[in-house]
Amino acid sequence: MAQRIDLKDLNVYYGSFLAVADVSMTIEPRSVTAFIGPSGCGKSTLLRTLNRMHEVIPGARVEGKVEMDGVDLYGSDVDAVAVRRQIGMVFQRPNPFPTMSIAENVLAGVRLNNRRIGKDEASELVEKSLQGANLWNEVKDRLDRPGSSLSGGQQQRLCIARAIAVKPQVLLMDEPCSALDPISTLAIEDLMDQLKKDYTIVIVTHNMQQAARVSDRTGFFNIAGTGKPGKLIEMDDTRTMFSTPSEQATEDYISGRFG
Amino acid sequence: MTTTSTQPRTARRPTTRDLLTRADPRRRWTDRIMHVVITSAFLVALVPLVSVIWTVVSNGVVRMSPYFLSVSMRGVYGGIDAGGIYHAILGTLLITGLATLISVPVGLMTAIYLVEYGRGPLARAVTFFVDVMTGIPSIVAGLFAYSLFALFLGPGVRLGAVGSVALSVLMIPVVVRSSEEMLRLVPNELREASYALGVPKWLTIIKVVLRTSVAGIITGVMLSVARVIGETAPLLIVAGVIDSINTNLFEGRMMTLPVYVFRQYSQGLVPCSPEAVECVATINYDRAWGAALALIVIVMLLNLVARLIARYFAPKTGH
Numbered sequence: 001m002a003q004r005i006d007l008k009d010l011n012v013y014y015g016s017f018l019a020v021a022d023v024s025m026t027i028e029p030r031s032v033t034a035f036i037g038p039s040g041c042g043k044s045t046l047l048r049t050l051n052r053m054h055e056v057i058p059g060a061r062v063e064g065k066v067e068m069d070g071v072d073l074y075g076s077d078v079d080a081v082a083v084r085r086q087i088g089m090v091f092q093r094p095n096p097f098p099t100m101s102i103a104e105n106v107l108a109g110v111r112l113n114n115r116r117i118g119k120d121e122a123s124e125l126v127e128k129s130l131q132g133a134n135l136w137n138e139v140k141d142r143l144d145r146p147g148s149s150l151s152g153g154q155q156q157r158l159c160i161a162r163a164i165a166v167k168p169q170v171l172l173m174d175e176p177c178s179a180l181d182p183i184s185t186l187a188i189e190d191l192m193d194q195l196k197k198d199y200t201i202v203i204v205t206h207n208m209q210q211a212a213r214v215s216d217r218t219g220f221f222n223i224a225g226t227g228k229p230g231k232l233i234e235m236d237d238t239r240t241m242f243s244t245p246s247e248q249a250t251e252d253y254i255s256g257r258f259g
Numbered sequence: 260m261t262t263t264s265t266q267p268r269t270a271r272r273p274t275t276r277d278l279l280t281r282a283d284p285r286r287r288w289t290d291r292i293m294h295v296v297i298t299s300a301f302l303v304a305l306v307p308l309v310s311v312i313w314t315v316v317s318n319g320v321v322r323m324s325p326y327f328l329s330v331s332m333r334g335v336y337g338g339i340d341a342g343g344i345y346h347a348i349l350g351t352l353l354i355t356g357l358a359t360l361i362s363v364p365v366g367l368m369t370a371i372y373l374v375e376y377g378r379g380p381l382a383r384a385v386t387f388f389v390d391v392m393t394g395i396p397s398i399v400a401g402l403f404a405y406s407l408f409a410l411f412l413g414p415g416v417r418l419g420a421v422g423s424v425a426l427s428v429l430m431i432p433v434v435v436r437s438s439e440e441m442l443r444l445v446p447n448e449l450r451e452a453s454y455a456l457g458v459p460k461w462l463t464i465i466k467v468v469l470r471t472s473v474a475g476i477i478t479g480v481m482l483s484v485a486r487v488i489g490e491t492a493p494l495l496i497v498a499g500v501i502d503s504i505n506t507n508l509f510e511g512r513m514m515t516l517p518v519y520v521f522r523q524y525s526q527g528l529v530p531c532s533p534e535a536v537e538c539v540a541t542i543n544y545d546r547a548w549g550a551a552l553a554l555i556v557i558v559m560l561l562n563l564v565a566r567l568i569a570r571y572f573a574p575k576t577g578h
Contacts, residue, residue, distance in 0.1 A: 056454055058378060085457030095448040098574035099470050109456035112466045148574070159452070166456055 003069040003169050003200065004029045005050060010064035011229075012042065012049050014057065019045045021229035023064075025219060027170075032192055032201045034211035034238065037221030037253070042230025043204045044092075044174050046221075050202065051087035051172055052080040068170070085109075088168035092175040094155035096147030096162070103143040105158055106130060109166035125165055133161035134191050153184020160191065164199070171195065173203040177210065189214050208254060212242050220250045312555075319552025322545040328553070332502035332514075338529035338538035344550045346504040347519040351557070353508055354419050354498060354515055355488050358426035363480055365427070366434025373435070374442040375464055392432035400428040401493025408497070419505070419513035422498035426487040433486055437479025441472040474569035481565035485558050491517040516554045523547035 005027040012020040020042035027033045035043040048054040049062050052073060066073045073083050096105045106126045110117050117125070126143065130136040135157040139150070147158055156176060163171060173192075177185040192201055192214050205211050211218050219235040234247045245251045273281075327343040335342035369389070373382055404425035408416045445468050453463040469476070499512035500522055524547040531538035539545070 051455065053451065053455060056451065081457055081459045084455055089451075089455035091448060091451065091455075093448060095446070095452045097449060097452065097467065097471070099572075108453070109458070112453060112456065112458040112462055114462065146574075162452075162456065 005170065005200070005202075006065075006067040008065040008067065010046070010049065010062065010066060012045055012054065013061050013063070015059040018229040020049075020221075021231055023232045025232060025235050027200060027202055028217060029200045030196055030198070031216040032196050032203060032214050034215035034218045035202070035204045035221060036206075036208055036211045036218060037230070037233075038223070039206070040226070040230070041221040041223045043221050045230070047172050047174055047202060047204050048089075050170070051089055052083045053089060055080065085166055086168050087170040087172060088163035088166060089172045090156070090159050090163055090174065090176050093179050094152055094159050096150075096155050096158050098146070098148050100147055101144045102139050102147050102150070102158060105147040106161050106165050108162055129161040129165040130158075132164050132195070133157045134187060134194075135161055151184070153180045153187060156180060156184065156188060157191065160188070160195075164195070168199070170200040170202070173201065175204050175206060178206060185210070208242075212238060218242070220245075220247075220253060222249055222253070315548065315551050315555055318545070318548035320549075322542075322549040323552060327546075327549055331504045333504075335502070338531045338535070338540060338542050340537055340539050340542065342542075342546065344516065344519060344546070344553055346501070347514045347516045347550060348553060348557070349504060349506060350419060350498070350513040350515040351488060351517075351554070353506065354422045354494065354513060355426065355484060357420060357423035357508055358430055358487060359480065359484055361423060361427040362430035362434050362483065366431045366483075367438050367476065369431070369435045370438035370442055371464060371468075373439050375460070375468070389432045389435045392428070393436065395428065397425075397429055397490050398492040398496070401425045401496040403428060404493065405497045417497060417499035417512045418510065419498055419508035422494045422513065422515070423508065425493035425497050426490060429487050429490065429493075430483045433483035434480060437482060438472075438476050441475035441479060442468060444475065445471045470572075471574060474573040477565050477569045477572070481562055484561060488558060488561075489517050489554060491521050494518050495521065516550050516557075520547045520550045520554070523550065 007023050007025050007027075010020070010023045011018060023046060035047065037043050045054065050066060050073075054060050054062060062074055068086070072078065097108060100108060103123075103126045104111065106129050107117070107122055110122075110125070127136060127140075130139060135154060138154060139145075139158075142149075147155065150158060156179075160171075160176075177188055180188070189210065192203070195201060196216075203211075203215065215238045217235065218238045218241040220233045220241065221230050222233045223230045234241070234245060234250045236245070241250065242254055245254065251257075328348070329345050330341070330343035331346035332342045333346075369385065373385060377385065404421050405416070407424070408418070408421045412418075449467050449471060450463055453467045454460070458466075494515050495518050498515060498518070500518060501512040501514050505511050505513050523543045526543045528544075529538065529540050529542055531540045
């Protein structure tokens with residue numbers, strides 16, 4: 001079910017501003033890939049190009065190729081909406097729909113798309129997705145309460161449940177724990193470990209320890225200065241990256257010498 | 260320790276108690292004065308409001324009765340103690356209703372265009388013309404609607420529907436402006452959350468953006484209805500004056516409450532002969548006040564209904 005993603009000579013622009021330059025990498029299936037690097041180096045921007053969320057911003061565009069299983073996501077016959085159904089996303093700040101209950105939030109991907117779903121099928125999907133996000137036991141008695149009644153960590157897991165309910169192949173996570181406390185962070189890291197059995201996961205994080213804990217492969221991004229494009233400095237197995245990186249900049253960043 | 264307190268203040272270091280309790284006296288005075296100013300401004304603003312309500316209610320209840328609300332002015336003349344506003348209530352509701360039916364789709368879609376799609380010169384032009392439309396005098400809107408329909412139906416055309424068109428010219432900019440504000444308040448995160456679930460843009464707009472902002476949009480529509488329901492000038496031109504009931508927006512003249520008030524009031528006192536027992540000299544004024552009261556009550560009822568609907572749709576806070 002999970003598939004690999006290949007980036008080839010990818011340039012990402014905001015209007016005429018080149019935000020990320022010349023990235024080529026492979027994201028392995030059924031594993032966690034982490035993007036680390038200082039603020040403004042284009043990690044989140046690059047992540048958003050993987051499910052074509054980048055182009056939602058006016059003037060944003062992409063050059064180069066992003067291939068999932070050999071199909072270019074930016075090909076002329078590819079539909080951005082279909083791409084996003086295969087590649088789900090979890091955002092930095094938990095964003096459950098405020099007008100919907102917990103159960104409705106999980107079903108949002110189905111309901112918002114006007115797809116009909118039977119009552120039994122719906123409750124089964126809710127239970128399965130919430131269990132997948134390790135939230136079922138906490139909310140099973142109050143599924144009709146508003147999603148915003150949950151704590152921040154629970155809301156984020158609700159967003160993960162919502163994302164996996166549409167059965168994507170890849171899950172993108174944009175600093176999913178930066179607004180959460182350590183306990184909730186731990187819950188989500190455990191969850192990632194389980195989810196990678198079925199999904200390809202890409203996570204952007206500011207927290208190097210988190211990258212070291214959860215990821216199998218790590219990519220380090222950096223910028224030469226403000227106004228310059230972000231670049232992929234190095235990408236390797238997480239263990240190698242954190243013990244014997246081949247680039248000096250990576251070592252400096254990881255050892256806390258800058259950033 | 261009494262001796263230390265009589266010494267000059269500069270001679271001793273202020274204690275913590277001094278620092279924490281002795282507030283700057285100037286700031287305290289400014290605070291007090293501003294309190295008084297703000298409270299009196301509020302009371303001054305309240306004076307005309309209370310006085311208007313008091314005048315309308317006290318004058319309006321004189322003729323207010325189920326009879327007054329349920330009959331028209333057909334066959335009523337002079338100072339005869341009869342006649343009501345049923346035909347005007349119907350006219351007001353029908354004309355304003357059709358105006359709302361025209362304005363809400365046009366205004367809401369314009370707002371959606373401006374917030375979700377509009378970029379560059381076209382969006383700027385639309386915003387500019389909406390601003391210009393906000394300032395159109397209502398009499399001009401009436402003349403516009405008249406001349407538009409006169410092109411097709413010949414000169415002297417008077418229809419309820421023409422009144423609706425005139426009112427919607429006044430309503431549309433208000434609907435656009437208020438809906439635009441409400442749509443802009445919807446956090447972008449919710450749009451992105453929806454896109455990330457593979458929901459197309461049009462469904463995101465309908466089911467997330469509009470759904471989240473519907474309470475505010477209803478309030479905005481309500482305000483725009485309140486803005487036009489009391490319009491007199493354009494309706495005097497295009498809907499005309501009539502004494503009997505007309506429920507057909509597309510044929511014949513139609514009475515409305517504001518026009519009714521104007522008409523009754525402009526007829527003035529009735530010269531009653533002393534022997535006429537059935538004659539009420541102030542009947543025209545009394546009817547005008549009664550109609551004004553009815554108009555205010557209608558606006559308040561509509562407001563109440565809109566608030567209830569808005570509360571039903573408002574995002575749940577979870578507490």
